[in-house]
Amino acid sequence: MATVKFGVVVFPGSNCDHDAYHAVKHVLGADATFLWHKDSDLAGVDVVILPGGFSYGDYLRCGAISRFSPIMKEVIRHAGRGGHVIGICNGFQILTESGLLPGALLRNRALDFVCKQVHLRVENTGTAFSNQYAPGQVIAIPVAHGEGNFYTDQDTLARIEDNGQVVFRYAEADGTISEAANPNGSLHNIAGIVNAQGNVLGMMPHPERVVESLLGSADGRGVFASLVHAISGVVPALS
């Protein structure tokens, strides 16, 4: 079996980089390496992970400065070639700032930093990031952000809905989509989207924090297992 290689980008201020590395390397058994923000070489990785954190102190806007770091030129090139990229939390913000994903992440509706467990309904299982979930499956996963309120103009919103680009939506535990289940005011309860080509995913919740039952939930490992399956054709064994 060909081993899938993940690269976790480290910006000054990243703080979920080691969690992401642990998830893919130690839990999934994939190959993994860190990529420094000043590097201009992706070291041959199949998947780039832009981790959570506060890159460049969130100065100006979340993700606005990191988007111009040397590694991001390569990440944009990788995505343009059809390579897989996943941005989690701050990584999602970087992807919208860099234009790899539509929309923007505004300040949470209630202004609070929200740090809690939420439920997501899996809306599209046909992507490289969600093929190991069942349609409509509800997963438990944490969010931790101050700027996660997904916004876009109405035309773009209609387009991403029509294209099936919404992969995850904030939901109740039974899968009902409601305002009460929306932690930040995101339009249409959107928690995660892919680009039109389907090779770039951004999501505010943290799948890398829920990959081991021992730590409360393994519901997030499906995101990484889906990538391994999409690239190598192999379904990673459950640990």
Next chain:
Amino acid sequence: MFKAIITVKLRPSILDPEGKAIAHALQSLEFDTLSDVRVGKLIELQVAGNDRAAAEAAVDEACRKLLANTVMEDYTFELHEA
């Protein structure tokens, strides 16, 4: 040499929860004539050279590329000879 004063604000169509929170505080202080608070950023920077048109073009490009995210923000700027 010019000094640019750039204002970046959320687009009018976007709810500004920070502005709303400040408006509530003003109301509780009984500033009855004040309303519709919008919060933005003010950025000052120096522009080298004496060509006003070139300075405007440079600042405008900087706003579009970095200083504002036009998906959610509008920007305006003034140039003052420094």
